[in-house]
Amino acid sequence: MARWEPGARERLVLAAVDLFTEQGYDTTTVTQIAERAGVTKSTFFRHFADKRDLLVAGQETLSRLLTEGIAEAPAGAGPLDAVGAGLVRASSAMGPLNRELGPRIKAAVAVSEELQQRDALKSVGLAAAMTAALITRGVPDPVAALAAEIGVLAFKRGFAQWSEGDRDDDHELAPYTLAALAELRAAGAALSQV
Template structure:
């Protein structure tokens, strides 16, 4: 086992998701994940406090990118324009590994109630982070909360479309998330 090989975090996530699919979340141990990833258990624990946290790997980074994009949007931007800036910034950080991992992660989550709960908490946390960033821009609370929820929904819809699409296509996630946000904006206008 390579002790300090680069990419250990990514290998751990990939190994865990594959094991969750193969044998179930509950039956998978940290030792098995570490072995599959080619690292030691102590390396696992340097990256994650427990196996539940594998699902939210990168959540802090995603939250930071979303909120930075919102904060850096022009002062004249509407709440949804600011959310679009956050989505664009966060989407730019997603690459081929994210696209490759997504269908496998979706299958692992679908097979485990505990992972479904973690996924919901992740979504709630990201929507709340966007709402807080909007509130910091002076957007009233209810408007900020709604825009944050729409942003999260757009991210999830765009990510699903992108990850399930043609793997050889050179399209970027940002196009999908921004298109999803536009669709949601149009749909919300019809609510009356």
């Protein structure tokens, strides 16, 4: 299989994440990102409104896919099965770039309080969106909130295992997030018994 070759948008994201890791989010400029990616500044602005947009663009898509999957799950599906449908929908949008970026974003976040805050707000936003989608399905409030937190944990844990594992295989993300969901479902059963 030929190695995956990133286009301009992908190169910009990779360059930005590497620069954030090396010198921090705050001190990295759009000019530096474009230079590192080997494109012009005007190419940057064809793809992104600003440096911040580069990080939030993916987040909005993720939130939309998770909630769409939950909304479109069969009417009889239980809350965690609906969450599973959301995970499958969101996972299917994650390709080689996301997998390759995973450990690099983790490294960039580790050294930047600004990025830690963004990352935390992203988790909270995903949980809120999933809670709302479950409540729309008629799931009562505390159950919906808990199922949504389980969904966020499952996505994070599955994504981490997928992106930190052997990236030369061509495994998709969905089996990883579904395995994490099954593990958390079992953990929930264990917790309710003690």
